[in-house]
Amino acid sequence: MSVIYLDNNATTAVAPEVLEEMAPYLRDLYGNPSSMHTFGGQVRRKIEEARARVAALIGADPDEIVFTSCGTESDNTAVMSAVETYPHRRHVVTTRVEHPAVLNFARHLARKGFRVTYLPVDSLGRLDMDALSEALDDETAVVSIMYANNETGVIFPVRRIGGLLRERGILFHTDAVQAVGKVPINVKDLPVDMLSLSGHKLHAPKGVGALYVRKGTRFHPYIIGGHQERGRRAGTENVASIIGLGKACELAMQALERESSYVGTLRDRLEQALLQLCPDAMVNGDTGNRLPNTTNISFQYVEGEAILLRLDEHGICASSGSACTSGSLQPSHVLRAMGVPFTAIHGSVRFSLSRYNTEAEIERVIEIVPAVIKELRELSPYGRNGLGQG
Amino acid sequence: MWEYSEKVKELFLHPRNVGEIENPDAVGEVGSMICGDALKLTLRIDRETERIIDAKFQTFGCASAIASSSILTELIKGKTLDEALKLTNKDIAEALGGLPKEKMHCSVMGREALEAAIADYRGEKRLVEEKGRIVCNCFEVTEEKIRKVAIENHLTTVEEITNYTKAGGDCGSCIPEIEAILKDIWSVKAPETPKRPKKMTNLQKIALIQDVIEKEIRPRLQADGGDIELIDIDGNRVIVGLRAMCVGCPSGGVTIEGIQKKLRELVSEDIVVEAQ
Numbered sequence: 001m002s003v004i005y006l007d008n009n010a011t012t013a014v015a016p017e018v019l020e021e022m023a024p025y026l027r028d029l030y031g032n033p034s035s036m037h038t039f040g041g042q043v044r045r046k047i048e049e050a051r052a053r054v055a056a057l058i059g060a061d062p063d064e065i066v067f068t069s070c071g072t073e074s075d076n077t078a079v080m081s082a083v084e085t086y087p088h089r090r091h092v093v094t095t096r097v098e099h100p101a102v103l104n105f106a107r108h109l110a111r112k113g114f115r116v117t118y119l120p121v122d123s124l125g126r127l128d129m130d131a132l133s134e135a136l137d138d139e140t141a142v143v144s145i146m147y148a149n150n151e152t153g154v155i156f157p158v159r160r161i162g163g164l165l166r167e168r169g170i171l172f173h174t175d176a177v178q179a180v181g182k183v184p185i186n187v188k189d190l191p192v193d194m195l196s197l198s199g200h201k202l203h204a205p206k207g208v209g210a211l212y213v214r215k216g217t218r219f220h221p222y223i224i225g226g227h228q229e230r231g232r233r234a235g236t237e238n239v240a241s242i243i244g245l246g247k248a249c250e251l252a253m254q255a256l257e258r259e260s261s262y263v264g265t266l267r268d269r270l271e272q273a274l275l276q277l278c279p280d281a282m283v284n285g286d287t288g289n290r291l292p293n294t295t296n297i298s299f300q301y302v303e304g305e306a307i308l309l310r311l312d313e314h315g316i317c318a319s320s321g322s323a324c325t326s327g328s329l330q331p332s333h334v335l336r337a338m339g340v341p342f343t344a345i346h347g348s349v350r351f352s353l354s355r356y357n358t359e360a361e362i363e364r365v366i367e368i369v370p371a372v373i374k375e376l377r378e379l380s381p382y383g384r385n386g387l388g389q390g
Numbered sequence: 391m392w393e394y395s396e397k398v399k400e401l402f403l404h405p406r407n408v409g410e411i412e413n414p415d416a417v418g419e420v421g422s423m424i425c426g427d428a429l430k431l432t433l434r435i436d437r438e439t440e441r442i443i444d445a446k447f448q449t450f451g452c453a454s455a456i457a458s459s460s461i462l463t464e465l466i467k468g469k470t471l472d473e474a475l476k477l478t479n480k481d482i483a484e485a486l487g488g489l490p491k492e493k494m495h496c497s498v499m500g501r502e503a504l505e506a507a508i509a510d511y512r513g514e515k516r517l518v519e520e521k522g523r524i525v526c527n528c529f530e531v532t533e534e535k536i537r538k539v540a541i542e543n544h545l546t547t548v549e550e551i552t553n554y555t556k557a558g559g560d561c562g563s564c565i566p567e568i569e570a571i572l573k574d575i576w577s578v579k580a581p582e583t584p585k586r587p588k589k590m591t592n593l594q595k596i597a598l599i600q601d602v603i604e605k606e607i608r609p610r611l612q613a614d615g616g617d618i619e620l621i622d623i624d625g626n627r628v629i630v631g632l633r634a635m636c637v638g639c640p641s642g643g644v645t646i647e648g649i650q651k652k653l654r655e656l657v658s659e660d661i662v663v664e665a666q
């Protein structure tokens with residue numbers, strides 16, 4: 001059975017061009033980029049090319065890019081660097097809807113005695129800007145707010161947030177793991193000090209990421225050891241993956257505009273059709289300001305894991321915010337922060353598309369999803385299709 | 391991805407006995423949409439022989455909840471009520487070829503629905519208050535249920551209790567209580583809780599209360615969007631201002647009682663917390 005992959009916010013396919021670019025460095029060109037000999041030196045040059053490519057995608061200088069092992073490491077590094085370099089500032093600000101890479105790190109700091117403010121969002125997942133400006137004080141070491149949310153795709157007002165923080169002289173880190181490669185980002189005219197990205201969300205392999213650190217920003221490394229990355233991130237480089245990330249950024253840069261409108265059209269077609277064909281369904285998040293590839297839909301009266309496994313039978317891959325799919329008993333913290341009713345959270349499904357999806361695939365999903373929802377509702381004691389009064 | 395048995399997969403994709411019996415002799419409803427799974431079981435019972443002639447179910451829930459419900463109806467059909475009552479959640483799980491341990495609560499839900507239906511038939515509708523004290527507020531799990539499931543399944547750890555009943559699986563504030571119940575059942579030593587200082591001056595006590603609120607209570611509340619402010623300490627009375635994120639939301643699990651419990655545990659037994 002062929003797979004229809006609509007879970008690109010979880011991870012993406014490695015682009016064939018990326019794989020091709022990487023292969024020689026896994027096979028023959030295994031030199032250590034730190035070595036003095038030519039055999040290692042050629043690898044070093046290739047890493048610098050990758051750095052330039054990553055930098056170009058977000059409008060940075062190559063010097064401002066630090067390669068890391070993943071988005072999570074970039075996030076941890078950024079926040080930790082801020083609190084290390086401003087030791088007298090014991091306050092950290094973030095949001096309730098961050099990825100665990102930031103949220104759990106903030107909780108970790110809270111346990112260590114830091115004051116942490118978790119900013120609320122409204123029912124559409126939009127940040128409360130007033131709450132942000134009220135939260136700031138002289139003790140605030142860093143504000144870490146995501147560029148776009150992984151579950152809903154909602155985009156945060158990074159420019160306005162950064163503007164406010166510049167005025168107050170407070171460091172700003174943004175987790176742009178879901179945004180890089182999907183929407184244009186140019187740090188030249190965006191007031192952010194640090195920005196995280198991750199390879200496997202933009203068709204590079206898993207296990208490689210980068211942190212943008214604006215020139216002049218105080219920095220403290222998270223992983224300490226050798227002099228790699230000019231002392232900003234120790235450890236012998238994940239050479240092939242870094243090269244892959246570079247290539248993926250180059251591809252994204254060449255095609256970003258065209259692809260995002262293509263993907264956006266498919267997403268809109270999918271979303272509109274599902275809302276039309278499935279009663280008691282609604283979109284979670286601000287549809288006016290979202291990543292082009294993401295839609296998060298709640299199907300009332302049915303449970304997310306059941307939906308995903310029935311879709312899986314048809315080769316359709318998606319994800320859900322329901323408790324049963326989280327590996328814990330807690331449903332999505334993002335949808336909870338938005339005040340989405342529990343009944344709707346349990347039936348939430350996220351479809352996230354990529355450049356590799358086709359119209360034919362989307363039409364097939366439009367056929368299957370409503371049928372699956374209908375079948376499951378016939379099993380459910382709730383809702384209009386349920387036989388009982390519930 | 392969960393590792394489900396072939397039987398679970400089969401019954402999830404092709405459940406048996408779906409629906410609702412018209413004018414049923416017994417109805418058992420357990421769970422709720424808020425908790426993430428719910429089961430409505432309807433039975434046709436031969437009044438002469440007390441035998442279950444027919445059983446149908448409707449389930450809101452994950453794959454294993456649906457499969458557990460389906461197998462339950464198959465297991466009880468043809469049985470007398472007394473025979474059916476002997477069915478344990480383990481029997482349900484075994485008939486399914488096993489369940490992932492995190493999903494054992496689905497089998498417990500099946501057994502509970504059966505009990506509820508039989509109680510309904512026998513006119514034993516019990517009031518909620520009689521079912522005993524609620525230990526886990528997030529999932530409304532009573533002490534009675536925890537004890538019963540623990541004994542029947544030989545559960546000795548909080549994690550197992552969570553897997554079987556969900557208790558303790560959300561805000562976690564009832565975990566010490568679950569530990570105490572387990573300790574009571576098995577009289578094994580539960581992990582030591584941090585000891586509180588024996589003798590304190592008033593100043594030390596105030597400092598400790600402040601510390602516990604800042605380090606233990608506040609971060610948890612803030613993580614859920616709430617906040618707490620220490621307003622005054624007057625002898626044993628601790629007066630706080632509390633801002634919960636959403637009233638009635640299962641994760642707004644930090645309550646005055648919870649705060650009091652924590653302070654009693656870590657500071658002094660006689661503390662009384664009051665909200666301003």
Ligand SMILES: Cc1ncc(COP(=O)(O)O)c(C=O)c1O
Nearest residue numbers: 070071072099101150177178198
């Ligand atoms: C918003 C966001 N931040 C951080 C991460 C973590 O990235 P990684 O998986 O590379 O550690 C993810 C990916 O799951 C994400 O979606």
